[in-house]
Amino acid sequence: MFSKLNPTKQSFSKGSKHGRSNSSFNKETGVSKRRHEPRRRAHSVASPSTASEASLGSGISPIITLVVGHEHRLFAAHDDVLTRAPYFSELLRYNIDQSPKRIALPDESPEIFSSVLEYLYKSDYYPCLVHNKKRNSWELEPTGDAPGAGTEAIMYYHDSEGPLLKDTVVYCAAEKYGLEELKRLALRKQGLQSGVQCSTILSSARYAYANTPDTDSKLRAHYLALIIRSRSTFKRSGTMQLEMYNGGTQLFFDLFVALCNHVDDVGAASTSPRSNRHG
Template sequence: MFSRNVNKSQTESFSRSRRGTKPSKSSFREHAVSKNRHERSRKAPAEEAPPMGSTLTSSIVTLVVGQEQRLFAAHEDVLCISPFFQAACRGQFMEAAAKRITLPDEEPEIFSSVLEYLYKGDYYPRLVHNKRRNTWELETGEGGAGSVESTVYHHGVDGELLKDTVIYCTAEKYGLDELKRVALRKQGLQSGIQCSTILTSARYAYANTPDTDSKLRAHYLALIIRSRGTFKRSGTMQMEMMAGGSQLFFDLFVALCNHVDDVASIA
């Protein structure tokens, strides 16, 4: 649906800030089960996290993820924090004898972040609270240098998407409302994203959230309006709109009209 190739006019991006370093080792490896289920972020606790008094004594479930069929393993009671996996573990999707669930349409990198959240209450890069400024920020590595890759290649669109957007939509499917809030907050802290990636991610968000869930959609509408000068220079918006209409562009038109009305009323 979308190409990975971006022409020169689409490479304008916003200034980078608050970017952390990528860890040398993944929090969750293939064939491994985390032993840090209760190691939760003090700064961003998760409401769905299992009770502190529970123990990891439930069965191990194997999950086969993505087109490459990468293997993950997790405790059944941890997975069942999600209504989606609770239903799966009751036999609707799971191979009972092998305790195996196949998720061919998921991206392994995204599922790894979801699994990390289920065990730890957050996913990398974590949200940290800056007490001096009283603001939330993305964690940085040692020395505060380096950058975190904010996008992920998605086979479904054959291109790059904002990672936090895909996690938000995945959390919507899995019924993890607190993870949605965490992903939305992190997305608001990301910068340095190409215009083409923003629009592709916005269309993905519209396609993978219900009409009643307006938070992620509103985030994109506000972002495009705030960055309208950059979009005008890049030419990306023109190409997207000429490619065909969608609910995204109608909502953007309404939001822009409301913005003009607000400015006029203030004047």
């Protein structure tokens, strides 16, 4: 599912500022989950003064270890890369715990955090955007020839929500970590998806509403517009019918308002003076 650049498969070494080694930070290489139990207090890292001294002394940004998810998956990132995210910058600035520098993210998905970390290093995440010179357009990179590879690359399987669009979950993670550019990138990638099932659109829309503040309307507006554009399909969808029966959420009120506005816009266009002149 992941490309060879997937940070869950490779850790970031100290050999070069942004280089990677062949060793993996996971239980297969001898790092057991037991080592991290009992679970330490979340967001435990070294003091910023210690990190700064280590960086000045070696000329290499110090390594931060991140323990992610309930299975305690290990990730490693350079301090100067990780602190590009305001969330981690604040965390490292004010925490005064001793070495080793370690941050616990017990409620984060390792798969999604892998994409966030890949973005911090590469300014993109798998599948990446590539420019099609023939069409002069931006597209998602090919995701492999294996059956279902493309679907796996754009889907995220949440235990309680069912299948979600991975870009939606990445967007919500970017919101949490304060990465505005990553939010824009994830939103742009969602606009390139096609053939997504109604049930996945609805579960992803619910997730978006549950994990973004009311002041952040871009992702929500994306789903409202997507449902309206696909209204002929949704009218025949048993999933949509069930969702409406079980309604009462902000999503469906916003959808109602958006549909009303759409009808008003169509009506206004049809009765405009220009329309009458050409009628």
